[in-house]
Amino acid sequence: MVENIVFILGFFILFYVFLLIYDISSLYQRKKQSKIEKKRKEKLCKLIQEKEQNKEAKKSHKKLYNKLKHLSYLSSFCSLLEENITIEQKKLRDIVAQEVYTNLFVSLSNFYIKKDNLSSAYYAYVLRFIKIQSPEINDFLYKCLSSKSVYSVENALLAFYSFGEVDSIIDAYLFMSRKNVEYGHKLVADGLLNFNGSKEELCSKLYEKFDRFLESFQIGFLTYFRQCQYDLKKELYDRIEQNQMTKEITIEMIRYYSKVNYKKIAALLLERLENNYYKDFEYDVVMIQTLAAYPGKETIQVLKKCLSNTNYYVRYNAAKSLNGMTDLRKVIDLEDPFAKEMLASFIGEV
Amino acid sequence: MSFLRRLTLWINDFFLCYIIVYGSFLFASAMIGALIFYLTERKKKYKNEIKRDYYIPVSIIVPAYNEEVTIVSTIDSLLNLDYKLYEIIVVDDGSKDKTLQTVIDHYHLKKIPKVVRKKIKTENVKAYYEGNLKVKLTVVAKNNGGKADALNAGINTSSFPYFLTIDADSILQKDSLTELVKPIMEDSTIIVAGGVIKLSNGLTFKDGEIIDYHLPKKYLEMIQTLEYDRTFLASRAVFDLFNGNLIVSGAFGLFKKQYAIEVGGYKTNTVGEDMEIILRLHDYAITTKIPYRIKYVPDAVCYTQAPSKLKDFKKQRKRWQNGLFQSLMSHKNMFFNPKYGLLGFVSFLYYWVYELLAPLTETVGLAFIFLSYFLELMNLKFMIIYLAIYLLFCTIFTIATFFNRTYTISNKITVKDFIRVVFYAMIENIGFRQLVNWYRLSSFFGTHKNKMNWAKITRTKMEE
Known part of the structure; x- marks a missing residue:
């Protein structure tokens, strides 16, 4: 028995030594990380440049697609988008918004729709810079919206906000209401502030379909109406007077008038x-x-x-x-x- | 076979099983802890996070007793947090030094006739002071009542739905509060979130950021640095998997105020008030069947001072042991109670056997190994190998956990510090560990009159 126990302890020691070696090698890897990242970015820039110079070339499209299927390359690509670098005298975000790139991002959406939550959520995050819309991209974002991961929901909504289309926001929240997706009212209210389109139109359509949303979304929308100071003075007054809503909704409606006189x-x-x-x-x-x-x-x-x-x-x-x-x-x-x-x-x- | 020989054999077998179970638990927890760090880093890298400009508003409560040396550094670090909505409440618990006057003079505070609803009973509050800073700073001057009483006074004074407790010698990183709050944005059932405590000894801070990272030079401080990293990786990560953490460090814990008030605030008749309130919250939430989580957040880091003098260290360890004992005894009904699930079976068992009784078990176990040799139940060669394996196991585990923490929070260390870590990890188990065990054992036999007081620890200034 004692020998067996010594064996087991020895195994644990080996594991800790392995963990130690892993940590030390990772520390070393981190130092090289910036060089590796730089190389990845250069490869991506080169591929985009080739595509720009010969827009019909399937080869550069396929190469880009194969690279962006890997999260590490997608991350480098995202950094380039965030920096909005210039290639061939054009800004990267303008380049990828062109129609010739639609197929690439549609293909990537079809790829990432089958991946795990972390990868899908990240691709949804990247889509906010792309601003290409298509049925496949929509399907992908709706899959994220119905995910159990709050990050997938968050990043998908942020992508919709960046597109600036009011109807897609409304449809997204209606979809989430039907699916009973848990997403807090504070996240709703803060998230809507990222919307790039017409706030007036958004508020109007959100209120039009107000009763079809989940309560947590309704509270978030009311906070948003207050922050935008959107004119719902008469409508909310009538609802408060009739007193047929839940406590949380009534309180938020009353609070609306602290900003809208x-x-x-x-x-x-x-x-x-x-x-x-x-x-x-x-x-x-x-x-x-x-x-x-x-x-x-x-x-x-x-x-x-x-x-x-x-x-x-x-x-x-x-x-x-x-x-x-x-x-x-x-x-x-x-x-x-x-x-x-x-x-x-x-x-x-x- | 004589009774003594039989007893020795039995205790040796027991000690072997004890080590193997503990080793297995540490193995599992190190794996899980390392995996959680890796996954958390990956999530952040690939933007699986909720990022906002404004999070939930928080009241930061700083109980203080004789903290004139460090209190201004602590408040300065709090004033520089990257967080939009918070207030700071310093509770001076009848300090005998110039803690109160230091804060009033440094921040030009004025006495105000504040009306506060006493949701939790406390010792008398003598005065309130407030100042016009970028963040609202309130100082509560009250009669001495102990740390728990000071925390309760802070809860009464707080305006916001969440409060954070930190010690008066602690420094938060700029993003510490944000990291602690983020999980609550994602999961509204979290009623308590606890971060990681690291030691500030050897570090240099400026405006709440580490500008120079070195391991401490003093032996006692160095050993404690290794010990803290080991503790946080060793158990918290595992217990977090089944909502089974029995402790959130009082030096860095975020609470939903509503529940802290509903359970009656901190108990003033214990020195382990931080553990005791967590047990009470578990009990309350399970009994009232509310969905809840008490979460461990490894990314939220708070730096605190470790005692650098042996007499202060001794007081601290005795106080911790007393606090542990008082907390476990006052909730002994939870132990092995099916109502509490894995919390009652696994967490409580661990804390009873591997925390509370550990000094006794280890001391007796090691003593009987030597007795085995003298009773010729074990030959010298085997005894040496046995002890060597045990020491090697403890050493390698300490080194591995230290480097895992260092790696995950990206602190750079020099080659010289690396060698020192290995050296101190080895010698920790020869003398220091046994000394700690002795202090912990002796806490059961010490006088009881000082058991409720603040521990007087010599402080040193932290900022550059």
Whole structure:
């Protein structure tokens, strides 16, 4: 038994020695990496140059295709695209956007559609620089959208945003809604800021089909509408008034008015605050935060009442919103000691 | 056969099995750890990541007690993070030195009448200070209550839904917070994310970046450098596979505030508050059946100071052993409990056998090897070979894990440092390891009155 154990320990030692050799050799390899990378880029530039000089040549097309099937070459190609180098007095991104390159990227899409998530996600990342659209490329990106990998979804959407076509964004999100793809609202809202086309048109069509999307996407879109300050004043007001949506959606809709001014909403929010309409402090807090953008006598009056609310967050936000619209020293003479204390902290005097 | 001889044979067999199981576990964890590093690097290289300008807002809580030497360096490194939405909360826990005044004077802070909702009970807060910096900096001056109490005061003061705990002698790299937050953007079930702790001894920092990397010159610091790298590769990566990490270092852990409050914050009656809260979060999430993950993030790195004096080192190791014991005992119901799955069977078993009881097992095991020789149960040649294999195994593992970490975070080391690593990996097992075991064993027999206090460790200035 002891001998066997010594054998096993010896095997482990051998493995660690191997790991050590691997790490040391990798450290050495890293030093050579920049030279290898440079050579790859030169080979790719040469191939593109040959293709440019003789655009019908199948040979250079096939060579490029065979090279770009390897992630290492695709990575070098991507670096060249990011640098947008000049070949034959033309920028690389303009070169690859030409029709003669469509077949190349279609073939690569057909290749990468069968590969693992990491490779597909990377190819989707590269497509944002290519901006060629075709049914095969679309199929590839839709495969990425339905992948379990959030990176595939992210990179596919970023490719769609870069194309600048509104309808393809709408169709992508509708597809993801049908497939119940998990993709957080923050990712949606931030991602849409990368959209290269007409934001106005995008907002309009997103709202047109609003009810067909998943809730997380709806929240993301509402954040985007707010950031773009797209005019949905009347539409969202009507929805808030009818009060038939979920809590998260309602809160995001109310928040929209903190950036997009609409006098009618102030009256509605003030009324609901006074009557404790929602009976939930989270609604109250977001209403108070939004009302900071609507200073006025009635607002100050209602916010003063909120200073005596039993919930700390309501009192805190009421004081914060009041701080932006009136001299708190005038308000501070209240009977409620908690309200007084809260205001004093915003006045900042000891 | 006499009782002693039978006992010696039995203990030798047990110790052999102990080594082989531990060796197998380390083998598996080294393979998995190395594979995870490789895959993470590959993902980054091929843009399989979520990159944003704005991530989730985070409150960074820095509990401080007698940290006047390092506190400004720490805050400066935090002010230089490549992160858009965060605040810094320094909690001065009744320091007896000039920690509080140093921070107030250096950053020109003003006293403010802040109203804070005490979601978690703490010792009395005497005052709040804030300043107009590029990032909101709040200092909480409170009565002494221990590190856990200071952290709770920080949680009460925080504005954001996530908080990060770091030590007052720690330095974050510019991208540390971003790397720690990224997994949360990808997986919203993550309630805690823990990074890697490396030692800052021997390093030179400027504006939160390493400008000079050398291994420490002092023996004690050098050995600890090797030890830290081994620990993080050895177990965290494996436990992360089945959400079984029982500890996220208090020096660098990101928490979802909601859950930290729901479990009642940090316990003040233990010195292992960082491990204890993790166990409680596991228990809470499993009991309430919420989908959750406590994630280990190997790319997020925090640098902290290791004790350079033996007396400080001794205090630290005794405190860690006490903390481990207190945490495991207070959650002993989780051990081998099917409700907790692999966490209860594998993680707990590992921590009981290979962490808590390890000093006792190793000391007794080695002692009985020598006893075997004197009882003529083992000849000298075999004893030497046996010990040599054991030492070689420990040495090679330490060297391999150190280089794996160095390789993955691209720190360059000189040939001289390479030789020093090999040398210290060899001699660590002759004397140092046994000394640590003795400190850990003696923690069970020491006085109890200091068990809840902050450990007083001599600090040295870090920045250039």
